[in-house]
Amino acid sequence: MGRAKLMVLFSVLAVSRVIAIGQQTAQQTNRGGGNSMGVEVNVYLFDPRPYEELILPAYRTFVDKSDTRQLVNLIQRLLPEIRTGKRKSYWPPEIYEEYIAILTGKQPYSASRKEILQSAVTTWEDMRNLVERQVAPDLVLLLCMPQEMGFNPKQSMSRTALDTYLYAHSRWIEDYFTGANEVSGSRPEIKIGEWSRFFTKAEVEAFDIELSNIAYPTDPQVLEDGFDNLRSLVHAAKQDTNLKLLYVIL
Numbered sequence: 001m002g003r004a005k006l007m008v009l010f011s012v013l014a015v016s017r018v019i020a021i022g023q024q025t026a027q028q029t030n031r032g033g034g035n036s037m038g039v040e041v042n043v044y045l046f047d048p049r050p051y052e053e054l055i056l057p058a059y060r061t062f063v064d065k066s067d068t069r070q071l072v073n074l075i076q077r078l079l080p081e082i083r084t085g086k087r088k089s090y091w092p093p094e095i096y097e098e099y100i101a102i103l104t105g106k107q108p109y110s111a112s113r114k115e116i117l118q119s120a121v122t123t124w125e126d127m128r129n130l131v132e133r134q135v136a137p138d139l140v141l142l143l144c145m146p147q148e149m150g151f152n153p154k155q156s157m158s159r160t161a162l163d164t165y166l167y168a169h170s171r172w173i174e175d176y177f178t179g180a181n182e183v184s185g186s187r188p189e190i191k192i193g194e195w196s197r198f199f200t201k202a203e204v205e206a207f208d209i210e211l212s213n214i215a216y217p218t219d220p221q222v223l224e225d226g227f228d229n230l231r232s233l234v235h236a237a238k239q240d241t242n243l244k245l246l247y248v249i250l
Contacts, residue, residue: 039250040159040193040249041158041249042154042193042248043154043233044153044154044246044248045149045233045237045243046153046243047144047243047244048244051143051144055190058070059131059189059190063128066124066127072103074139075103079093079096079097088147095138096138099135102127102130108121110126111126132190132191149232150232156226160226162226163177165219165227170211172210176203183197183199183200183247184200186198193249194250196246196247204238204245207238211230211231
């Protein structure tokens, strides 16, 4: 996917985001947070071990057997830590409680705009939509983004003073985050956002070198936007062979 194709993808995703926002209703799970009409690009530090050992087995059991029990058990195990704040979560506990209610058939769910009765049964298509678009990705964000590293495992790479500064000092970074080059690692089975793909180890090493060669910024806004955080995140992925770097378009 070169620059032209990626820019087309950005345009399509932006239009899709507008449509999706217009289709949200009171009958759908309330995800919280603000709505952004643009397309965001983020980089995540990713630990594949809980992904492969816990999330993928539960997800595949749902897809292959229509069995939600492993997903429900995983959420129930995490809920006490979310409630106490031991495990950081973008969503409040009520969102995960609602997931459990839907996955266990206690609450109906519709991905469309149609109104549904409390006595209705969630269709397979709507249940799969919920799991693929919300439940499974949220479990990935909960379990696979290391939280005890001393920095944020998520870094925004769009519409900030940081990426403007980086582009001015590194053609390599500019090419990877404006569409001239595409990261070439594997694509996760559970998609995060609208498009996601892992950096290869060689790309992580190149990214780390580029960041280490960039002069330390004097602009406080660049620092506030996460220059140090990005350096720490990428360097951790380079140093620890158990960790990966994930490119995500939201």
